[in-house]
Amino acid sequence: MINITKITKTFNPGTVNENTAIRNLSLTVQEGDFITIVGSNGAGKTTLLNLISGSILPSSGTMYILGNDVTRTPEYKRAAYIGRIFQDPTLGTSGKLSLEHNMNICSRKGFKGLKISLDAKKRQLFREELIALEMGLENRLKDNVGLLSGGQRQALTLLMTVLSRPELLLLDEHTAALDPRNAEIVLSLTQRFVDEGNLTSMMVTHNMKHAIEYGNRLLMMDRGDIILDVSGDEKKNLTVEKLVKKFHEIKQTEYTSDEALLTT
Amino acid sequence: MIEGILVDGLIFAVMALGVFITFRVLNFPDLTVDGSFATGAAVAAMSITNGLGIFPGMLLAFASGAAAGTITAVIHNRLKVPNLLAGILTMTMLYSINIRILGGRANIALLRVDTIISKVIQIGGSIPREWTLLIFMIIFTGIVKILLDVFFHTDMGITLGAMGDNEQMVVSQGVNPKAMKVIGVSLSNGLVALSGAMLAQYQGFADANLGVGIVVQGLAAVMLGEFLFRSNKIGMLTIQVIFGAILYKALMFFGRYYGYYINLTPSDLKLLTGVLVIVSLVVAKTRKNIGSRKRGIQ
Known part of the structure; x- marks a missing residue:
């Protein structure tokens, strides 16, 4: 599914702010894997997802997704088969548009033409899909998404992402900005959608318990590389x-600086 | 008098709709407008005086505006310069190009040729000139508005609506944001040029300086319209812009005719327009603050 070979990402090369976020990292992801990724702040988790989604390009190394060399492919082209959810619930939807327009x-996926495809049939389909969230959103198709709560918005983003049938789902701490109850709801929805669609997924989390509970493979990152890979x-x-x-x-050092690692 | 303001406002509204697309929908503050407005006027005037015909001339005006918008968007996309600078570059270059289009002159008269205005007055027959024009402009601007509404209901139009609010979402859906910017900015400037083409025929001449300061006027119209009522429906938003444009023209009319009581001259109108935009910004900001305090959030 994904083949990453010796990838390195250096920000601001040649300046005083030079920072190597990913160092010579190699990773193979099998189809159907649900990988959780943990690591302290600055370990390179988000940079890794950014590299896979294409929002940043690597300094060196190669990346193959579904057998194609995507090392230099722009983000919008990769988005045709990658679904991505961010920590910030406002990034996955447009608050200025209604729910139905967002959906x-x-x-x-892909370029939008001059067709008016939103009709009664499609609205009915959206309604049926929204019922799965059990949030009553099926009656709010005409409301602006900006009126929804963060949890509702993230659940909606998740639903819309899954409905666009991606081959790969990237979850970047997608429950970190939610309150514990909404985080649980969104996480269990994630699990359900991943199971139903047999989706290959990668989930970055700061919550060790979640990292252990979910998925079939766990990666721990530190200083730009994978230091632990269990499945x-x-x-x-x-x-x-x-x-x-x-x-x-592995580190043979006392780990005291990062409380996040011990969060349960 | 009132018919005159309405006709003025409706011609102006087509331009304001263009400004609405870039400033409000796309969140791409585009200053190309100051140049492309005169481009539209110049292209239409030259097409008509050279016997190309009225409708081909106006279509060509729309296309030339769209081309100007495309240049701005491409400069912004390719060279990664801020959208404001890209617009200013195109606007500056357009000044020279507009004079070229006008055959090396700064203006051209449309007095002894058939224009859309003279044709419409002919059709109107015994109906007073201003009323005929008013009916025609209501139909013309109405058609532009409806076409725009339909466009914003297409998949492409909806995606354009998301662009200004959340570019990341558009990218995540596999849409090239650069292509969307080209489409949006060129559509906007096409409308602006069309408005310029209409104005040139209405006032009987095209001038290379026609568009100076027009983007701020368009913005003032858009902001005035937003005070009228609230809605998230595109059909209502475009109505707002049209009403705002008419309101703006009415204000400027009163500024021109009654301004001398407080020593205002026509040259002060640009100052007045700027103040109007600033006041609108202040009012909008205060309203927002009050609104969020009511809901208990800051």
Whole structure:
């Protein structure tokens, strides 16, 4: 599905602000994988997702998605088969547009022509799809998305992203900006949509418990590289304590600076 | 008098709709307008005086405006310069080009040729001239408005609506944002040029300086319209712009005719327009603050 070989990303090369966010990283993702990614701030998790989605291009290395070399492919072209959800719930939808117009934009990927495709049939379809969220949004098709709460907006983004049938789903701490209850709702919806569509997914999270609970493979990143990669039974038997211990074993350093790592 | 203001306002409204597309829908403050307005006037005037015909002339005016918009968008996209600078560059270059179009002159008269205005007055027959023009302009601007509304209901139009608000979303849906900017800015300037073409025929001449300061006037019209009522429906938003344009022309009319009581001269109208935009901004900001305080958020 994804083949990343020795990828490096350096920001502001040749200046005093030079910063290598990803260092010689290689990764292979199998079809159907649900990968969770943890790591402290600045470990390169978001940069990795940015590189995969194409919103930034690597300084060196190669990247293949679905057998195609996408190393230099612009983001909007990759978006045809990648669905991405950000931490900020406002990034996935347009607050100025109504719910139905938002869903219409996302109902088909790629360039939009001069067709008026939003009709009664499509509205009915949107309504049926919105029922799955159990938030009563099916009765608010004409409301501006700006009126929805953060949780509703993120759930809607998730639904719209899944409905556009991506081959790969990138989740960048997509529940971090929500309150605990809404975070749980959005996470369980994520799990359900991923299962139903057998979606290949990568989820960045700061929550160790979530990282262990969800997915079939766990990556831990530090200083721009993957330092731990567990899957299968090993992943199933993980606990937060074991994970922290493993981290210490690898790093052989006392890990005190980052509280996020111990959040449960 | 009132018919005159309405006709003025309706011609002006087509330009304001263009400004609305860039400033409000696309969030691309485009200053090309100051140049493309005169381009539209010049192209239409030269087409008509050279016997190309009225309708081909106006179509050509629309196309030339769209081309000017495309240049601005491409400068912005390719060279990654801010949209304001891209617009100013095109606007500056257009001044020279407009004089070229006018055959090396700064203006051209349309007095002894058939224009859309003289044709319409002919059709109107015994109906008073101003009323005929008013009916014609209501139909003309109405058609432009309806076509625009239909466009904003197409998949492309809806996506354009999302562009100004959330470019990331548009990219995430596999749409090239650069292409959307080209489409939006060229459509906007096409309308602006069409408005210029209409004005040239209405006042009987085209002038290379016709568009100076017009983008601020268009913005004033858009902002005035926004005070009238609130809606999220595109059909209502375009109505707002048209009413705003008429209101603006009415204000300027009163400024011109009654301004001398407070020592205003016609040359003060641009100052008045600027003040109007600033006052609109202040009122809009205060309203927003009050609104969010009422809802308990800051």
